[in-house]
Amino acid sequence: MASDFEVQLRAASLRVTRPRLAVLAALRDHPHIDTDAVIALVRTDLPAVSHQAIYDVLRALTDAGLARRIQPAGATARYEMRVRDNHHHVVCRSCGAIADVDCTLGDAPCLTASDDHGFVIDEAEVVYWGTCPECLPRSEGIR
Ligand SMILES: [Zn+2]
Ligand SMILES: [Zn+2]
Numbered sequence: 751m752a753s754d755f756e757v758q759l760r761a762a763s764l765r766v767t768r769p770r771l772a773v774l775a776a777l778r779d780h781p782h783i784d785t786d787a788v789i790a791l792v793r794t795d796l797p798a799v800s801h802q803a804i805y806d807v808l809r810a811l812t813d814a815g816l817a818r819r820i821q822p823a824g825a826t827a828r829y830e831m832r833v834r835d836n837h838h839h840v841v842c843r844s845c846g847a848i849a850d851v852d853c854t855l856g857d858a859p860c861l862t863a864s865d866d867h868g869f870v871i872d873e874a875e876v877v878y879w880g881t882c883p884e885c886l887p888r889s890e891g892i893r
Contacts, residue, residue: 764810764811769799770807770810772796773804774811774831777829781850782820782848783830785805786826792804808829811829822848836860836873838852838874838877838878841877841878841879842881843879844889845884847882847884847885849882
């Protein structure tokens, strides 16, 4: 029986390979994971897979719309499987922690720009910067 990941890959016209399945599992289990962490996880199962092969898988999955790449300014790129719902992210300036901020498909007020300059807008990506609860006590101690 085909797994969900196999069905998703075939629906996106991508060949089913073990590295692709392993990367999808890493993204499912660890939302907002960076490339180094994906490599480490995939290699626990498939030690022979090269860095380049994993970069290529991440690019193929992102291009096919199965994964989303987020790159907050000054931070390393992260990947997640939650796609096409136009959600946003809140990022901790101190430790880089990322969490999802919902924006529901079909009723996304952020898609109504105050001035669209004549563009047809189909996606909005907002990054909220701040300090996460883990880092908050520490930063207050510094003051
Ligand atoms: Zn933090
Ligand atoms: Zn997210």
